[in-house]
Amino acid sequence: MNTGSVMLVGGPGSGKTNYIARLWLAFKAKKGALLAERLPTNIQYVDDAVRHLMARKFAPRSERNIEDGRRDFVIKVRGNSDAGGLKQISVPDITGELWKRAVDTYELHQEWIDEFKGSSSAILFIRAHTKLNAQPMDWVTARDILQMHAETMDDEFGDDDDEDEEGDGEAGAAPGPIAAPAVGSEPPVATVADAPAARQREPAAHTPPKAPKLPAQVGFCELLRFLELLLSDRPDGSKPRVAVVVTAWDMLDGDAKKAGPMQYLKKEFPLFAGRVQTPRRLDIELFGMSIVGGDLKGKREFRDSLKGRDLSEVGYTAVMRNGVMVEDEDVTLPLAWALAD
């Protein structure tokens, strides 16, 4: 029997655990490109995440760290068009904190380095429209906005960091649109009369501004670089495969969905989009992913519409076919592509 492992890579809150939960539901329902013939031995871990989804909430961020031991979702699957090839796949759930640390400090446990070297497939998760993706403005490309908001925005700037973290899995407030401060909605023009008063209210005027976080797209590029360094060639000698999955695809507007993941990346993360177009020793494919077809933290009507439904019937993978974006209900597609012989 063939074995294979698919590494899930992505920062905190990028949707890895929720994807595994939804993947398991697809396997269980025996739908999609990959089929599981029998229940895996240990389902406790995926069950935790499924429980959240069935309560119509996203699974909270995996709080475990490396010292708590790892949890692998191991399952035997067979391609639905392939009668013979039973394959055991293991999908280690690596906490996003580990990736964050790897990007910040370049440190990675030997255990994971070995795991990567033994694998030739990975899925890189990028969550659309989350405040966790730092997209700081700068004095070259956003001078006019910064000057316009100079009086008011420096307090807000940098506060978009962990807003999403606590309420990530709980039924918290709806996530905001993008990380950059919402400009233009309320141009706060400081009048001359206001200025001294404002200064008085701010005794800590000389406090140095917070150091901006590493832009999300630089982190994505670094993760891709790590994958290029670590993943091994496939058994047939071809390049390792990396599926780049844009999660929360349902949060995009109609035009962005039609344009596809590459256009989305070009617009939001030009550095990363350029890097993806220069795959070098990786084989890269892009997917959009919506695990339940909508935002469980958003409108109540959507949550209500899922009441009592089998969650393996909702959600989709957005893929480009013949130049047109289609929403395929098979969420196993990125995994199937990454593992395909």
Place this chain on the structure above:
Amino acid sequence: MRGSCKDANCTFNLTKMCVRGNPPDECPHRPLLTDVELVDDDDERQQSDADGRESSSDVARLLDVGGAVLDAPTELPTLPPSRTLDLDKANAMMAARQTCMIGIVGLPGAGKTACLVSAYLLLAKGEFEGFSFSDSATLRAFEEIARGSRMWVKGNPPEQITAHTTLSDDREAGFLHLRLRRDCDGRLFDLLLPDLPGEWSKELIDFNNVARLEFLKSSSVIWFMVDGRQFANDESVAYARYRASLLIERLAELLGEHRPRILLVPTWRDVGDFPDAEVARLSETATGLGFEIEMAPIASFSWNEDVPPGDGVAKLVERSICPRKRARAFWPVTEADEDDRALLAFRGRQ
């Protein structure tokens, strides 16, 4: 002679400082050692082993007085960082694929780092005219120099956006790498750009300190950065011109026979245009030394409403990669002559 301190609250064993303030040789918490204990260690140890008890000096030995108290932390393996490339790595890259090495010289404050930051930020937002980002082996190095451009002080733009460049190794240049994709034809260009302290150029002028700038001989183009503010100011223009001409002379000497193209890059275009007369003077100096000078003014940042930030930076890069085409016929038709070689004579009859 006294042994190790027996007081559990005292740090003497580690720090050699008595928390009770006693003189170390008189402290009652440190037992007196006998001569036998001091001299005949081996015998003493055997004896204590035989007795099954440990003497005070054994305890001191076990305590490893003055030694490390904690085990060394286990260090995690690290992945290779994407910081600046050293000369070896830059050489390896140039050997592996066609790479354009751009030499950057200029006095402190001329705006060398600001120019690189500006180019990087434009690429990061997809606003770099004519090119898009494709890859970089030194992404973190770009992030480090770009950090200041994302901060601001209340109510005002920062006085200085880029920090003064210093190098951990002051003897060897650190290179930034960019791979750009040309939008019109998708062609990829690899660039190596050194981020050097202005002191290197200053010391080249003052002391002819050439050793660490030897790499300039491999460059296909040199950005000669000058502070546009100084040339726009009557007070400072004479000295700025004098120093710039000295730098050109030093460069000519350093480069030997090699004559790469020189792009004269006046920064701070937002403050004022570079005077034509100064261009003419610098060109004259350069031409006399065998250089060809082209102008490429930039405004890496801009506080002038009429000049967009990053103005000219994309054009500077484009001109570095793609030299201006000369108006010469690729294969000029010449009159054939009976005395010419046969092939040319044949061609002439067609």
